[in-house]
Amino acid sequence: MNGPSRTFTPGGPLRGTIAVPGDKSISHRALMLGASALGETRISGLLESDDVRATAAALRAMGVAIERDGADWVVQGLGTGGLMSPRAPLDMGNSGTSARLLSGLVASQDIAVTLTGDASLSRRPMGRVIEPLSRMGAEFRSRDGCLPMTVTGAKRAIPIAYRLPVASAQVKSAVLLAALNTAGTTTVIESETTRDHTERMLQAFGAKLESGAEDGAKVIRLKGESGLRGQNVMVPGDPSSAAFFIVAALLVEGSDLTIRNVGMNPSRAGLLAILREMGGAIEIAAEREAGGEPVADLRVRQSTLAGLDIDPALAPSMIDEFPILFVAAALAEGTTRTTGLGELRVKESDRLAAMAAALGTIGAQVEEHSDGLTIHGTGGAPLAGGGPVPTRLDHRIAMSMAVAGLASTRGVTIDDASPIGTSFPTFIDTLERTRA
Template identity: 50%
Template structure:
């Protein structure tokens, strides 16, 4: 098991380019494989999660060539996938599993999806339920991996109201809808990230969106295209928070994805008094990008607005560190979704904050964090093999007077393979042992 040992520093500076967006990288492989023609992808995230998706489609007969962050996909069309000769191992990637279930449910062959210890504990019932309503047959251990998908099922279109706002569930149902007879619609209670809808349109497959309702009609075709993957705002979030809390910081992050369904972390940090300025805004391949300059900020505690929660769901571990460094109390409620991520992110972050001497109160659907001063750690922080927990406590070192040790950081490579290198280039002192 790898561990981070992080020495305290006060300065952070530089112009940084964080890796490609994980959500878009996943979808580029999936839709490129199902398209007709050759899709070229640049800026592909070379993290373990996105590579697990790539390898899964290779095992289903899709020719995919990769040269660094450039990927060429020779699409086989919606009905060209072949039966894999072994279970598809998706490692730590819940996104891969949930979205691929929508695709595999419609194939004419049986398949099996497996993952690592962490993924095997994550609930898949939220996607299995609507897929079953469409006619899919999926067998598993109380809705948890490993999962067997029975082929040769005829899917029927449904109109589905999401019980909880979830881009993964929405995407899964829409992907299954490509194969279903009739019009498939998804209603979401709150706006969630819309990369699937944007990319389907980019591949020439129309998705009609009105308010919070997305519809598509099955039986069409995807046409190959070129995709440039922007920098991942979820990865950029660690450096946004780092620069806000550092005593002396001036960081510029280039080419960051500012898709309006993903910018909750920017809005929340600005509400807390964060000094973030966006410039050079542009649109590439249907996605919005900008450069973001962040400087040291005097943060204050806030009551996090409910409407921003789905727009920042993956960034809350980093936001909790910002809250720990803010003046006053920060309150988050309505975020029960955080308990079923790679770890129970509410409890695991609370445990780590306790080790650093930050007062907090865990709620059923959130947390209250009292901003304060990090004390000498009372132990080693356990990340529970959750990449976002590991990186969040690493950036906390910018307000620490003592060394911080974080266990179980092996999964950082799933989303941010060069995190340590990039952080150290900006002035941090992280050692892997």
């Protein structure tokens, strides 16, 4: 059942200083590694979204004590191999990260877990984690490689060497999490570098992990059964959430917005590089480190953007940001072309089809291809607007079209605003505050 529709209308500029919620990818991993460590893990800045709450609830159902202590979250770890079979299926909601990474965590433990999800998640393919985890000894029962899915962990998992067939941080992370409770050394090889939050955090928790370049690929080796120790984790602001406000400030006349404490991990920095190349006025200040991750403050001012041909090699470093980049391209001068984006067809929705249809509905000129979009920009003129635009239960489609509404003539109506809560529960409040 759809939630409430909502219309986002043009108005004043975006001004002031904001902070975006904690990084979703890092929040998931902090909970899972905290559960797998011995001792207490204290997490500050955890993203309190539907997706992350699904991970926390699943870990609690497997015996992990997780409590809020003031602004922090505290996890009492059970050590590697310490999870227990839950009494009921675990609901992953809309979270592909929860489903795939927890499959890895369970795969090398002598327990059985059934994972379920909402209608959107139940259409997303799990075969990409089933294949390597089955090689490690786990057993899977699923509906055509989708949820609901039962994972039966291996009593004694087998270390493997696995070359990723597609650039996927989730698949890489699932294999590395399974390796924690697997005797011997597990190796993951990726031809295209993906976000490295898992490797950074594993090392911070004390895992015996090494990574480096070999024969043009990144090779990661993890020695299992070495034990993790509880840590204090500081979660930086999510760059994927910041992206919506960055693009909004670039597009809305008179905007001058500062976004504090944004994660600047190089494996997530593709969008910033592209927007600056398009002519976006984005200043990076107060660069520092928090919890093993680089962070900075960003000052963004309204700018005239120019279309680009986007290098497909940048796709893994900005895979979640393409929907909002498409909005920026729709108002740029000239044409923006993207290729190599087949992965977007198996996200929370088919994001290529969804964004092509959504932008077309509100007056943008868009051509859809098998692996990308070609967008002919307005040269800065506002889009017509309209709707209701189908969000397809996809939080990034919903927020991208909200931003498009700010740069339109008569506003943009989305059919369902509720998916926004999966990653950015305070999005609408923050947006209204910047325009007050």
